Amino acid sequence: MIKAGIIGATGYAGGELVRLLLGHKDAKIIWYGSRSYIDRKYGDVYQNMFQIVDEKCLDDNMEELAKQADVIFTATPQGFCASMMKEDILAKAKVIDLSADYRIKDVAVYEKWYGIEHKSPQFIEEAVYGLCEVNREDIRKARLVANPGCYTTCSILTAYPLAKEGIIDMGTLIIDAKSGTSGAGRGAKVPNLYCEVNENIKAYGVASHRHTPEIEEQLGYAAREKVALNFTPHLVPMNRGILVTEYASLKKEVTYEDVKAVYDKYYGNERFIRFLDEGVCPETKWVEGSNYVDINVKIDSRTNRIIMMGAIDNLVKGAAGQAVQNMNLMFGLPESEGLKLVPMFP
Ligand SMILES: NC(=O)C1=CN([C@@H]2O[C@H](COP(=O)(O)OP(=O)(O)OC[C@H]3O[C@@H](n4cnc5c(N)ncnc54)[C@H](OP(=O)(O)O)[C@@H]3O)[C@@H](O)[C@H]2O)C=CC1
Ligand SMILES: CC(=O)N[C@@H](CCC(=O)OP(=O)(O)O)C(=O)O
Numbered sequence: 001m002i003k004a005g006i007i008g009a010t011g012y013a014g015g016e017l018v019r020l021l022l023g024h025k026d027a028k029i030i031w032y033g034s035r036s037y038i039d040r041k042y043g044d045v046y047q048n049m050f051q052i053v054d055e056k057c058l059d060d061n062m063e064e065l066a067k068q069a070d071v072i073f074t075a076t077p078q079g080f081c082a083s084m085m086k087e088d089i090l091a092k093a094k095v096i097d098l099s100a101d102y103r104i105k106d107v108a109v110y111e112k113w114y115g116i117e118h119k120s121p122q123f124i125e126e127a128v129y130g131l132c133e134v135n136r137e138d139i140r141k142a143r144l145v146a147n148p149g150c151y152t153t154c155s156i157l158t159a160y161p162l163a164k165e166g167i168i169d170m171g172t173l174i175i176d177a178k179s180g181t182s183g184a185g186r187g188a189k190v191p192n193l194y195c196e197v198n199e200n201i202k203a204y205g206v207a208s209h210r211h212t213p214e215i216e217e218q219l220g221y222a223a224r225e226k227v228a229l230n231f232t233p234h235l236v237p238m239n240r241g242i243l244v245t246e247y248a249s250l251k252k253e254v255t256y257e258d259v260k261a262v263y264d265k266y267y268g269n270e271r272f273i274r275f276l277d278e279g280v281c282p283e284t285k286w287v288e289g290s291n292y293v294d295i296n297v298k299i300d301s302r303t304n305r306i307i308m309m310g311a312i313d314n315l316v317k318g319a320a321g322q323a324v325q326n327m328n329l330m331f332g333l334p335e336s337e338g339l340k341l342v343p344m345f346p
Contacts, residue, residue, distance in 0.1 A: 004021055026337060035060055041055070155246065168306060169250070199237060
């Protein structure tokens, strides 16, 4: 049995990790870490866990947790994991960080976009970017995994095969993304209040969102060129879900069947990626509560552009589900253990 500790178990991403790990047959949660609910029963913080989780919340002492756990998940604000990380921790437990602390290889880029100093840059090189479908073999051997961002997971996986095969002109790529409000976390913030979000849709972080360099870096590896793109996120009045619509010029003439064959080449055996039937557009509703990524494309021959569409649940494939998928790889377990979640509807 894998002993798992969660720092930040009282946040939205941490809460989803608790839900998933409770259904994992090879993992047991031994630490419900929090900052403001220490000594409170976890089932009182989240009533859905009433009479399911009787344990009390503990603190965020990663060093102590490393002595007891096989794996530590940090579902904490940017900078926390980096500020705690020590060789001694990694020598004792594997770490899966849900924040962005180890996602970006160039520390100067991280510090510029996140506006904070990186407290343990010596571990950045070792960290493996935990996009399972792309970096599976490296993840299996990793001690430290940087779980990808929610927008970035959806944006990268939706375009990855076409970037890799040189079918799209990367200099023309534009990503329009929409997220449900749980993506912003549980902390109280005025822009996320009911009256600000309900019956509304708004762009934010225009030309400045911190997921931009992460997407650029990863799609740059795929395309084997430096990538600069436009990424515009929007907040929409729903709880969960991310929908991305990506636009790029085609470098050569292709048919839908050609493009489908490329996606099949990369994702044909992927359990969690569903390339939809021709003409069917991904919808957040059809992936909600699951680890699936739904993808489809449409070629617009009039403009010589291809429109790529992807949908995920931000809290599952965009956070906790992918983290569990990473844990499964790191511990040699079947990749889908604990993740055979059927999307819920309505
Ligand atoms: N929400 C999402 O869809 C996604 C989130 N993520 C990432 O996961 C991480 C958590 O996000 P999310 O769950 O949304 O955030 P929340 O604000 O909902 O939760 C944050 C968690 O971290 C704890 N915490 C806050 N400040 C500190 C601190 N200074 N030291 C230790 N613990 C602290 C909180 O404890 P307490 O409750 O006690 O205050 C809480 O458990 C972030 O890095 C985020 O970027 C990644 C992908 C998707
Ligand atoms: C809707 C919303 O506010 N989303 C968050 C992104 C989600 C997140 O938590 O960021 P990481 O995936 O990098 O950890 C934001 O735009 O800041």
